[in-house]
Amino acid sequence: xxxxxxxxxxxxxxxxxxxxxxxxxxxxxxILKWTxxxxxxxxxNITMSFLAMAIGTVLGLALGLGLISVIRPxxxxxxxxxxxxxxxxxxxLLFYCILLMPFDVRxxxxxxxxxxxxxxxxxxxxxxxANVAELVRGAVQSIPAGQWEASEAxxxxxxxxxxxxxxxxxxxxxxxxxxxxxxxVVVGTPLASIVGVNEAMTLTGDVLSSEGRTELLVxxxxxxxxxxxxxxxxxxxxxxxxxxxxxxx
Amino acid sequence: xxWTSDQPLxxxxxxxxxxxxxxxxxxxxxxxxxGEVICIIGPSGAGKSTLLRCINALVPIDSGSxxxxxxxxxxxxxxxxxxxxxxGMVFQQYNLFPHRTALANVMMAPLHxxxxxxxxxxxxxxxxxxxxxxxxxxDSYPGELSxxxxxxxxxxxxxxxxPDVMLFDExxxxxDPETVKEVLVTIRELAEEGMTCVIVxxxxxxxxxxxxxxxxxxxxxxxxxxxxxxxxxxxxDERTRQFLSQVL
Numbered sequence: 001x002x003x004x005x006x007x008x009x010x011x012x013x014x015x016x017x018x019x020x021x022x023x024x025x026x027x028x029x030x031i032l033k034w035t036x037x038x039x040x041x042x043x044x045n046i047t048m049s050f051l052a053m054a055i056g057t058v059l060g061l062a063l064g065l066g067l068i069s070v071i072r073p074x075x076x077x078x079x080x081x082x083x084x085x086x087x088x089x090x091x092x093l094l095f096y097c098i099l100l101m102p103f104d105v106r107x108x109x110x111x112x113x114x115x116x117x118x119x120x121x122x123x124x125x126x127x128x129x130a131n132v133a134e135l136v137r138g139a140v141q142s143i144p145a146g147q148w149e150a151s152e153a154x155x156x157x158x159x160x161x162x163x164x165x166x167x168x169x170x171x172x173x174x175x176x177x178x179x180x181x182x183x184x185v186v187v188g189t190p191l192a193s194i195v196g197v198n199e200a201m202t203l204t205g206d207v208l209s210s211e212g213r214t215e216l217l218v219x220x221x222x223x224x225x226x227x228x229x230x231x232x233x234x235x236x237x238x239x240x241x242x243x244x245x246x247x248x249x
Numbered sequence: 250x251x252w253t254s255d256q257p258l259x260x261x262x263x264x265x266x267x268x269x270x271x272x273x274x275x276x277x278x279x280x281x282x283x284g285e286v287i288c289i290i291g292p293s294g295a296g297k298s299t300l301l302r303c304i305n306a307l308v309p310i311d312s313g314s315x316x317x318x319x320x321x322x323x324x325x326x327x328x329x330x331x332x333x334x335x336x337g338m339v340f341q342q343y344n345l346f347p348h349r350t351a352l353a354n355v356m357m358a359p360l361h362x363x364x365x366x367x368x369x370x371x372x373x374x375x376x377x378x379x380x381x382x383x384x385x386x387x388d389s390y391p392g393e394l395s396x397x398x399x400x401x402x403x404x405x406x407x408x409x410x411x412p413d414v415m416l417f418d419e420x421x422x423x424x425d426p427e428t429v430k431e432v433l434v435t436i437r438e439l440a441e442e443g444m445t446c447v448i449v450x451x452x453x454x455x456x457x458x459x460x461x462x463x464x465x466x467x468x469x470x471x472x473x474x475x476x477x478x479x480x481x482x483x484x485x486d487e488r489t490r491q492f493l494s495q496v497l
Contacts, residue, residue, distance in 0.1 A: 150344035150403075152307055154358040154410060155333035164361060168348050 005229055009222045016215035027219055034207045041200035042227050045189040048117060048199065052124035053182050059125065060132025067137040070158065078133070085130035090123070091191050097123035098195045117199070120192035124185060131181050139170035176243040183232045183239075190228075200224055252319025258283045258414055258445050259304060264313035266299060273299045275469030276313070281414070286446045288460035290453065292492060295466045297449040298341075301416045304447065305336040318413065334362065337412035341419040343399040345391040351402045352378065352387035355409045363410070370409075377405040381435050397428025401435055414445040421452060433459075453496055457481055465489050 016027045025033075066078030085093070097119045104113040143166050151161040190201035204224045208216055257280035266274040273296040281287050289297050302308040303315060306322050306329045315322040317332060345354050355374040359365050378384050381401035391399050400420055407415060417436060421429040433455050440446055440459050450456055456463055457477045464474040465488075473480070473489045484490055 144342075144344075146340060146342050146344035147346065149307060150338075150340060150346075153305055153333060153336075153338040153340075154406070155330045155362045156358065157330065160361055164357060165346050169346075172348075 002229065002233060005222075005226055009219065009226060012219040012222050016219050019215040020213070024213065027216060030211065030213075030216060031219065031223055037203055037207065038200055038224065038227070041198060041203035044117060044197070044199045045186065045201075045228075046231070048121045048124065048189050048192065048197075049182065049186045051121045052128050052185055055121075056125040056128025056185075057132050057178070059129040061136055063129055063133035064136025064140075065162070067133055068140050082130045082133045085126045086134060088127070090127050090188055091194065093126050094120055094123035094191055094195055097126075116195060117192065117197045120189075120195060120197050124188060124192075128181065128185060132178065135174050135177055135181075136170065139173045140166055142173060143169055172246055176239045176246065179235055179239045179242070183235045186232055186235075187228055200227065252316075254283045256319070257281055257316075258285075258318060259447070260314075260316045261300075261304075262314045264300070264303060264315060265311045266296070266303060266308065267311055272469055274303070274310070277466065277469070277471055279464060279471065279474075281445060281447060283413075283445055284443045285461045286440045286448065286459055287462050287464065288456035289447065289449045289464045289466060290451070290456055290492075290496075291464075291466040291472070296469045297466055298418050300466075301338070301418050301447065301449055304416060305333050305338055307338075330362070334410055335413045336416060337407035337410060337414070338416040339400070339403050339407055339418065339420050341422050343391070343396070343403045343423075345399055345403055345406070347391050350388050350390055351383065351394065354391070354402055355406045358406070359409050374405070374409060377408055378402075380408075380438075381405045382431070395428055396424045397431045400424065400428075400432045404432075404435055404439075408439075414447065415439065417446065417448040417450070419449050419451065421450070451496065453481075453493070465492060467492070 013027050013031075020027065063078050063082060066074050067082060069075045069078065098116065101114055101119045101122065104111050106112075140162075147165055147169070148161060151165045156164065189199060192199050193201035193205065196202065201224065204220055208220055259279070259281040261277055261279045264274050264277045265272075275296075277296075277300060279287065289300070291297055299308055303310045304317065304322065306327060310323050313323070317336060320332060321327065322332060345351075346357070349357065352371070352374055355377055356367075356370050359370045359373070360367060375384070375387065378387055381404055383398060383401055383405070386394060386398060386402075391402065394402065404415075404420075420436070421432050424432065429452070433452065436446070436448065437455075437459050448456070448460070460477050462474060463477055463480045465472045465480075465486075467488055473484055473486045480489075481493070484493065
């Protein structure tokens, strides 16, 4: 898979080179020239994905516990929130966050600015939260009823049963799909380019328009793609390996 | 409460339970005195396991009364957790916590429910592991133990709460024949030490040996009961004779 991508990249560089007007710097040199800038942008993509995943996971755990609550209104409300954010397109959520969130917030006496990337991160956090909530619910329900019964018979409260018996067993089951979700969030971060965040996708566009050379188009975007691929593919492989290891014989 | 040890430790009166339209328990009355060992036998689907789960309020009853040490189980204001501290239960499928070691399984409830000190709890848990003859297996995970060993860990885990009565729900039904005996020996030792036991079982030989009273249930009612000698030799009821001829 990775080899294919490299071949495509080399080919497109070759083709671009052939199309290039004489006297212009080579495509490879151009790509290398802009690499530090693109790396900066990519670092923002990773930062956004980390934050969205971390915050979304914490919120999603709480929402997931709401989904299995014994209190009916809590369960109903959690269900509504989960369904809403799970079934909304990520881009729409991004737009809403960009448009509805203020430019800055006042915390105590100080005014904290809210840059575009922070709002975009918030937009990505929402679907992560809803998806993690579903993961929690599914994992909890996959634990055999005997585990609940044994805990109850030992006089554990419901919270103790969740904390000591059920959730620790869920972690293992949730890890592979959770990693999968993370990879999806990473490849989802370029959506933020549409709302003007200076991440790798936006910067690639900026580079291309400043260079003004059409033969750069295909190799540059392939190069960007390779960055994402190099980051996400190992995650996908690790997910598969983990799934295989956790499989119940 | 007003309970004294000359009164039944468990007193069931006309207990009834339905699941939907299906009657599971149709008026059962049983007394269990302190130190007594009761075996409940009968065909599958006779409501035996459900009856056990009613005693520690895992399953609510529809009508009738169950008291444990004078405390009414069928009381909406019942402190279920307090009740369950007094009533230990061992299951057919062991239901050990697979993510914790054998020793940790035994220690969890005293640590977190009774909030006792770790050193003291650990010493007791190790003693319990010896008692069920599993010293050396403290650090094994349930998945690394045989069925019989897991079941003995489950018994130790339940005993760690120092219950006044133990409920055994077909604890040997899922075991390989060669490991059944080691579990039965453990239960018999408990019974001999004076632990009050309610045992649902299909092991007739064991029931005959260990029980003070045997109850045969069928379709949610007690068909016949009595001390083993009497029960097995001159049973009066046709259904008892039929059941015994099938299993003996």
